[in-house]
Amino acid sequence: MTKPDRIYFDNAATSWPKPEAVYQAVDDYQRRLGAPAGRAAYADALEVENLISGTRRALAQLIHAPQAEHIVFTCNGTDALNMALLGYVRPGDHVVTSVVEHNSVLRPLRFLRESRDVMVSYVECDIPGTVDPEDIRRALRPQTRLIALSHASNVTGALQPVEAISQIAREAGVALLVDAAQSIGHVEWDVRQVPVDFLAASGHKGLLGPLGTGFLYLRPEMAKDVLPSRFGGTGTQSENDTQPDALPHKFESGNLNVPGIVGLGAGVRFIAERGIDSLRQHEQALTAQLVEGLSEISGIQVYGPPHSEQRVGVTSFSVEGIEPQEMAILLDSAARIQVRSGLHCAPRMHEALGTIARGGTVRVSTGPFNTARQITTLLECLQELFAARNVST
Ligand SMILES: Cc1ncc(COP(=O)(O)O)c(C=O)c1O
CATH class of the missing domain: 3.90.1150.10 (Aspartate Aminotransferase, domain 1)
Incomplete structure (x- = not known):
């Protein structure tokens, strides 16, 4: 049979x-180029650097981010969420989140509760899985530093009213982290229309890139308040042993997942074309x-x-x-x-x-x-x- x-x-x-172009981009990089990005002056390495910048620009265009440098490549959505949560929340802060969240939000928050005395409120949802923005407003406290919320539930698919929640965050002067793992590539994202401080996303789900890809967008004014959680070589300011402040290098230490990022670029272009x-x-x-x-x-x-x-x-x-x-x-x-x-x-x-x-x-x-x-x-x-x-x- x-x-x-x-x-x-x-x-x-x-x-x-994945779209055929994603397989081709990964294959072409692996066979023809195979060089690191942002670290060498020979022509093939510069071509790789251009491919990486191309993916960064394509992602910035996708979400209408003002500066491509504020797109930081990560290993996946989880990595992007950890980067924002561990880098932004300080001891004694309060975070508002919801019961809808994936463990990639719940577990870093649990760690912050236990290790840094961070307080966390979990807002309920209705049976379809939607959070009421007014519940978020009611959960805010004077110590609230961040609202962390997924845009779409990975269990019921319910889309959250992010526009109203973004408005509440701005009125309260509280930062907003949106987990767009299940919405990016599926619904339109415009950070000018719906301002967010951090947008964490997977590159390998709706964006059709290879596994091992993701990104964090940081609103330009926020980046200085986020501590890096990884340190190392960036190919820039190599004369000193302090981590560079400029984005994206502040958060991108070590060699990037170049085959993945090149494939992600092809995935994002496929989405833009369709x-x-x-x-x-x-x-x-x-x-x-x-x-x-x-x-x-x-x-x-x-x-x-x-x-x-x-x-x-x-x-x-x-x-x-x-x-x-x-x-x-x-x-x-x-x-x-x-x-x-x-x-x-x-x-x-x-x-x-x-x-x-x-x-x-x-x-x-x-x-x-x-x-x-x-x-x-x-x-x-x-x-x-x-x-x-x-x-x-
Ligand atoms: C809502 C949500 N957030 C975060 C993640 C983590 O994404 P990744 O698998 O890219 O680490 C997932 C993965 O399924 C998810 O569904």
Whole structure:
């Protein structure tokens, strides 16, 4: 029997496949150039430096950042979040966050609570996973230094009202860190329209770059208040042993992940060419088809906002009588459909949804290369699994 084609629905973890241009860019760098960036004067090294600057500029354009130097390359979204949280929050400060957050926000905050006497308030969400901005306002205290919030939930896909939250942060004179891991590349981001102090993002999810890429955008006026957490060679000011103050070098020590960043540049250009609006329409159509189809299968409960404009292409569901893990294995073995199961590194979110005891949810997350036909196959497969189960019980 021939193996069925892989149907990959784990794009919220990392996107696959990548655009052809991403594979080509990585391959070209590895085979033809292979030199470090920003450290040498020979022509191939300068070409590499130009490629790195090109990705930086493409990211700055994507989010409408005024200066490309304020885009700092990181290993992933987690690294960018750690950079902002550990570098900006001081002992005795208060941070407002939410139960929606991923462990890449929750764990650094837990570390700050335990090691630096930082106080943290966790604002609740409603069942679709949306935070009320007024709850954020109410949680502010005189010692609040930062609001740290994800833009889109990696469990229900719910988009947070960042505009209102940005307004609240500005009125209160509190910094805002947005975790855009699940929204970048999926929805338009404009830091001039929605001012943020820090925007942390993965490069390997919605931006379609290789694993091992991410970035942190720092609002120009904020960078001086952030301490670096890594020190080392930057290829600049090599005559002294203090870390340079200028961005991006203040936060980019050691050799960069050049193959990853070059691939990320190709991913961002692919998105710019396709246009976020058209990618979003595709994602919304797939999500609407999926949510409607799941809602018609009895025994399945779907989580997340009812309207596709209130969410990204991340949908969680639970199945009566079947553990999420078992469901994921069944789908893979029946039709090579690859979904995520469990808590998705967001334990407080599952507590809020009431899904902790049943081992979390099954999560389907789409990307630009998923098709309506693949969603239909998933829905048909679920129906067949249900029918088989009903016959055997
Ligand atoms: C909401 C959210 N924040 C942060 C991260 C961490 O991103 P990365 O995998 O790039 O470290 C993830 C990853 O799934 C996420 O979903």
